[in-house]
Amino acid sequence: MGEPERRKEPSRTAEVKIRTRLRENDVLVPSSERVEELSSRGYGMPENGNLALNFCEALFLLGKDIIDVVNENAGATIGFQDLLKHFQPTEEDAWVKYLIYRDLRSRGYVVREGFGLGIDFRVYERGEYGKETAKYLILGVLEGKPVTVEELAQVLRHVHSLKKRLVLAVLNRIGEVVYYTLSSLTMK
Secondary structure, three states: OOOOOOOOOOOOOOOOOEEEEEOOOOEEEOOOOOHHHHHHOOOOEEEOOEEEEOHHHHHHHHHOOOEEEEEOOOOEEEOHHHHHHHHOOOOOOHHHHHHHHHHHHHOOOEEEEOOOOOOOEEEEOOOOEOOEOOOEEEEEEEOOOOOOHHHHHHHHHHHHHOOOEEEEEEEOOOOOEEEEEEOOOOOO
8 A cells, every 4th residue: 555645735826836047147037927926025126027036035936836947058947956056156155145035034024135235135024015115124144254343333324324223134053043133332
């Protein structure tokens, strides 16, 4: 007697995986492939009716079995490890950034790319994406990798000038992400 047949858990979309195309610096979702659905959930940047996913978004969606990534040069779909290897030469600390991104997304936040001064991500409160601006800016750090007080102070001043809150996301040695909110220290 064989193993009992396993029932697949119904997915949220209950549709076929979204077929995407690997490019040098991102993954492209063609216009025919549920672009609006992904965009409304805070993924990708619009590009001529298509959607360009950054490496964290692509890895996350591939890990969740929502997309298939096709490497047209090789003529085949690629897996998670191959996609990560593709981005590692151009993305400093790609694995650290991905783990922080995955943790934030799994907590229900919409996470977008950061902008300048080492800010890795912008994070929107739950339910506020598309209605409000991001309240938090995330600076990712690997435990044990030094960060100077001057660097932190410069980033903190920049974040405060934008009227946002700076969160330090530290990936510890066992792969967990610990979050610290930073604020200015004033001595009187």
